[in-house]
Amino acid sequence: MRYNHRNHAGNAGDVWKHFILAEVAEYLLAKEKNLVYIESHVGYPEYALEKPGEWQNGISNCWKRLDVLKEFSYFGILNNMNPSGLMNYPGSAVLVLKATEKVGFGLKADVWDINPEVAASWHDIALPGADKFRFHLGDGFSGVRSLMDSSDPALLLIDPPYLEKRDLERAVDLLKRGACSRWTVLWWQMADVDAIPKKYCNVKMYSANFSDFGMSCDKWRGAAMILSGSDDLRDHVNQRAKNFLRIMRCPEPI
Numbered sequence: 666m667r668y669n670h671r672n673h674a675g676n677a678g679d680v681w682k683h684f685i686l687a688e689v690a691e692y693l694l695a696k697e698k699n700l701v702y703i704e705s706h707v708g709y710p711e712y713a714l715e716k717p718g719e720w721q722n723g724i725s726n727c728w729k730r731l732d733v734l735k736e737f738s739y740f741g742i743l744n745n746m747n748p749s750g751l752m753n754y755p756g757s758a759v760l761v762l763k764a765t766e767k768v769g770f771g772l773k774a775d776v777w778d779i780n781p782e783v784a785a786s787w788h789d790i791a792l793p794g795a796d797k798f799r800f801h802l803g804d805g806f807s808g809v810r811s812l813m814d815s816s817d818p819a820l821l822l823i824d825p826p827y828l829e830k831r832d833l834e835r836a837v838d839l840l841k842r843g844a845c846s847r848w849t850v851l852w853w854q855m856a857d858v859d860a861i862p863k864k865y866c867n868v869k870m871y872s873a874n875f876s877d878f879g880m881s882c883d884k885w886r887g888a889a890m891i892l893s894g895s896d897d898l899r900d901h902v903n904q905r906a907k908n909f910l911r912i913m914r915c916p917e918p919i
């Protein structure tokens with residue numbers, strides 16, 4: 666069975682994942698000016714949002730609050746990409762590219778996906794800045810591991826589809842290795858995680874119930890993003906996530 670993220674782009678899980686990813690990228694860019702970005706399971710560069718779609722119970726629900734939300738990096742980027750209404754959605758890697766462009770800094774990225782159709786979309790992409798990406802067709806877990814010894818400290822996103830049982834243990838292994846190499850690591854899950862290796866690294870889990878912020882996603886109740894990074898970064902993201910959830914929980918202004 667092959668996973669296709671096209672069916673899920675912009676759903677409630679993506680909103681939580683991409684909100685935190687953009688916050689982390691923005692924070693690191695303010696410190697470093699240039700970003701090295703690595704992603705083990707990248708998916709397509711961009712998605713067209715078509716009806717019906719999971720995004721209608723996800724990002725669509727935020728659109729009504731855009732005036733308040735667009736101060737957050739993720740929503741600001743989406744707003745710029747969609748001047749005539751919500752139609753286009755960035756994959757995680759393009760979101761990071763847009764975050765670097767917003768502040769005018771550099772990006773060097775290595776990204777993996779195992780699906781040849783995804784590879785073709787990266788090959789054919791006509792997006793300014795696409796030359797910043799090196800796309801690798803193959804297994805992202807072993808690909809990222811092979812890079813860890815030679816690359817500068819990077820921001821790593823681990824976002825497997827969990828179609829294989831061992832995805833979970835391989836993700837934990839990559840999280841540990843990244844943290845030991847002093848990388849900033851984000852790891853996404855559609856449910857709470859009990860396998861976080863707190864013993865090995867500075868880790869914080871940001872979890873959210875979709876119903877708490879007016880969203881839903883098939884059978885899933887919520888999602889969690891796990892971050893291994895500096896104390897300051899973890900505190901910063903904590904505060905920003907709280908602010909976002911507070912806005913989404915408030916009734917809409919009349």
Ligand SMILES: C[S@@+](CC[C@H](N)C(=O)[O-])C[C@H]1O[C@@H](n2cnc3c(N)ncnc32)[C@H](O)[C@@H]1O
Nearest residue numbers: 670706707708756757778779780804805824826
């Ligand atoms: C959840 S999607 C990625 C979504 C993307 N990170 C985003 O947020 O926009 C997971 C992707 O992993 C790919 N995949 C599955 N097994 C893989 C593996 N072993 N190595 C690399 N990619 C894999 C799938 O083809 C799919 O595109």
